[in-house]
Amino acid sequence: MSGGSGDSSPSSGRASFSSLSGLKDLELSSESGCLSIVVLGASGDLAKKKTFPALFHLFQQGFLQSGEVHIFGYARSNISDDGLRERIRGYLKGASDEHISQFLQLIKYVSGSYNSGEGFASLNNAISENETSKNNKPGSSRRLFYLALPPSVYPSVCKMIRSYCMNPSSHSGWTRVIVEKPFGKDLESAEELSAQLGELFNEQQLYRIDHYLGKELVQNLLVLRFANRLFLPLWNRDNIANVQIVFREDFGTEGRGGYFDQYGIIRDIIQNHLLQVFCLVAMEKPVSLKPEHIRDEKVKVLQSVTPIKHDEVVLGQYDGYKDDSTVPDDSNTPTFASLVLRVNNERWEGVPFILKAGKALNNRKAEIRVQFKDAPGDIFKFLSAIVLLLPMVSKTLFLFHPDKGKKQGRNEFVIRLQPSEAMYMKLTVKKPGLEMATEQSELDLSYGLRYQDVKIPEAYERLILDTIRGDQQHFVRRDELKAAWEIFTPLLHDIDDGKVKALPYKPGTRGPPEADELSKRMGYVQTHGYVWIPPTLSKF
Ligand SMILES: NC(=O)C1=CN([C@@H]2O[C@H](COP(=O)(O)OP(=O)(O)OC[C@H]3O[C@@H](n4cnc5c(N)ncnc54)[C@H](OP(=O)(O)O)[C@@H]3O)[C@@H](O)[C@H]2O)C=CC1
Numbered sequence: 001m002s003g004g005s006g007d008s009s010p011s012s013g014r015a016s017f018s019s020l021s022g023l024k025d026l027e028l029s030s031e032s033g034c035l036s037i038v039v040l041g042a043s044g045d046l047a048k049k050k051t052f053p054a055l056f057h058l059f060q061q062g063f064l065q066s067g068e069v070h071i072f073g074y075a076r077s078n079i080s081d082d083g084l085r086e087r088i089r090g091y092l093k094g095a096s097d098e099h100i101s102q103f104l105q106l107i108k109y110v111s112g113s114y115n116s117g118e119g120f121a122s123l124n125n126a127i128s129e130n131e132t133s134k135n136n137k138p139g140s141s142r143r144l145f146y147l148a149l150p151p152s153v154y155p156s157v158c159k160m161i162r163s164y165c166m167n168p169s170s171h172s173g174w175t176r177v178i179v180e181k182p183f184g185k186d187l188e189s190a191e192e193l194s195a196q197l198g199e200l201f202n203e204q205q206l207y208r209i210d211h212y213l214g215k216e217l218v219q220n221l222l223v224l225r226f227a228n229r230l231f232l233p234l235w236n237r238d239n240i241a242n243v244q245i246v247f248r249e250d251f252g253t254e255g256r257g258g259y260f261d262q263y264g265i266i267r268d269i270i271q272n273h274l275l276q277v278f279c280l281v282a283m284e285k286p287v288s289l290k291p292e293h294i295r296d297e298k299v300k301v302l303q304s305v306t307p308i309k310h311d312e313v314v315l316g317q318y319d320g321y322k323d324d325s326t327v328p329d330d331s332n333t334p335t336f337a338s339l340v341l342r343v344n345n346e347r348w349e350g351v352p353f354i355l356k357a358g359k360a361l362n363n364r365k366a367e368i369r370v371q372f373k374d375a376p377g378d379i380f381k382f383l384s385a386i387v388l389l390l391p392m393v394s395k396t397l398f399l400f401h402p403d404k405g406k407k408q409g410r411n412e413f414v415i416r417l418q419p420s421e422a423m424y425m426k427l428t429v430k431k432p433g434l435e436m437a438t439e440q441s442e443l444d445l446s447y448g449l450r451y452q453d454v455k456i457p458e459a460y461e462r463l464i465l466d467t468i469r470g471d472q473q474h475f476v477r478r479d480e481l482k483a484a485w486e487i488f489t490p491l492l493h494d495i496d497d498g499k500v501k502a503l504p505y506k507p508g509t510r511g512p513p514e515a516d517e518l519s520k521r522m523g524y525v526q527t528h529g530y531v532w533i534p535p536t537l538s539k540f
């Protein structure tokens with residue numbers, strides 16, 4: 001049984017999915033049969049800004065064919081098919097009006113509440129009618145439900161889907177459900193939600209989306225780590241001093257204050273997006289690329305993380321955050337956090353992983369920075385001195401630089417997820433020219449330069465396609481989610497109880513200076529005086 005068939009036996013146990021082969025699921029990508037994609041919460045922000053545009057891009061690239069795909073929007077608002085189409089139109093870019101209209105014609109709207117049988121019975125009728133009109137082979141329908149909804153309604157919506165809208169056959173075709181974060185607020189609530197959904201769907205039918213797993217350079221991490229001999233022997237405590245995984249945004253909560261205040265930056269970004277990146281950086285090599293093998297390794301590394309120490313956490317809240325009328329005046333919710341994860345295993349003991357995220361900062365970026373230890377037995381430290389060969393004197397004249405005796409800058413391998421995807425290795429090289437001096441430079445792979453004709457797909461586009469293909473590699477498994485909440489729940493409860501306070505910081509800055517002090521204390525050595533001249537490509 002897989003998510004590709006047999007919808008009838010929900011399961012919550014790890015054993016029930018461990019034996020499934022990802023490749024078997026991938027083989028199902030060649031399945032045919034009517035594909036119905038249902039966006040629940042179709043009138044909302046996520047649906048408009050991300051889900052429908054992602055479906056449109058798939059349509060543009062020929063992955064969704066008019067002859068076999070139909071898209072349904074479902075929400076409470078009382079609007080017509082055209083009403084929904086017009087709401088979406090403005091978010092579809094980069095194509096002719098005609099092409100956009102062709103896509104919009106695939107969309108129908110069904111209105112109903114999230115807990116009434118009536119609404120979901122009409123939805124099922126609409127799906128079934130369409131399947132019949134498309135001469136679908138009985139029982140071969142593929143039904144994908146995308147929950148672009150607040151998690152509070154997941155249980156009732158899933159019950160309704162289960163009762164009214166399943167693919168009618170238990171032999172072929174499938175029903176799959178994509179659920180968005182937040183999956184709970186702490187370990188207990190996440191487990192409760194998992195148990196509720198687990199009663200209704202088995203693990204192969206549930207796709208817990210984390211859009212960071214759909215980003216190009218996140219998907220590249222396994223290839224980088226395990227297909228390059230260069231990295232294999234270096235990726236460990238013998239060589240790596242510290243790792244930083246950083247998310248920065250240069251805008252605040254922007255009208256989402258009420259929502260954000262219930263979660264804070266750790267639940268919004270660190271517990272999910274940054275932790276998923278952490279897993280891919282820190283996990284051991286999986287037995288194969290099968291989704292279960294990869295997810296097994298992610299769970300293992302999460303389970304090896306030791307409890308977070310309060311003195312390895314810095315929280316911040318930007319000035320003005322509480323001006324939002326939906327945010328309580330006494331809110332201690334962090335809009336910035338920098339915290340250290342430590343992995344108790346042979347590879348990583350002693351290496352701090354600094355996970356840092358913040359809103360309303362001085363710039364927008366997401367990156368992984370792997371800093372290597374100093375080169376031992378440095379014979380070049382006197383060469384950071386300037387040494388000149390002067391032709392007018394018969395012997396070499398050494399003119400010492402004020403940095404004389406200073407250590408070389410450390411090697412850093414930086415993977416920039418966004419903006420402008422790039423990876424670069426900071427190296428010490430001989431400064432070109434007659435001087436015998438060293439300087440910091442880089443081996444640079446900037447995607448905008450190297451892959452000029454390639455359009456990098458949006459994360460959601462890729463992940464929806466994976467769901468249609470039945471590939472769960474880039475989705476969060478139930479035990480992975482549990483292990484993630486186990487790491488953060490004690491700290492989150494202490495923050496909620498006011499035991500760890502958020503420090504104020506000014507919008508447009510780097511966040512509280514204490515965060516940079518924490519990085520320094522963790523052994524991060526900043527390279528000073530490193531100047532990078534961007535390639536003179538206009539699009540870069
Ligand atoms: N292909 C490309 O696009 C390349 C781009 N570059 C660019 O060159 C510039 C320099 O590169 P690089 O040295 O790697 O990156 P940065 O100088 O941006 O940052 C280096 C590190 O220093 C930290 N840091 C920055 N400012 C401070 C501060 N005031 N106090 C304490 N810590 C600080 C950063 O933390 P934090 O992460 O929190 O900011 C980061 O860990 C960057 O803009 C980079 O994007 C370089 C090479 C190739």
Ligand SMILES: O=C1O[C@H](COP(=O)(O)O)[C@@H](O)[C@H](O)[C@H]1O
Nearest residue numbers: 181211212249268269273366418
């Ligand atoms: O999940 C979320 O992510 C966005 C940032 O996503 P990105 O792809 O633009 O990096 C963040 O703004 C939002 O608060 C959070 O809920």
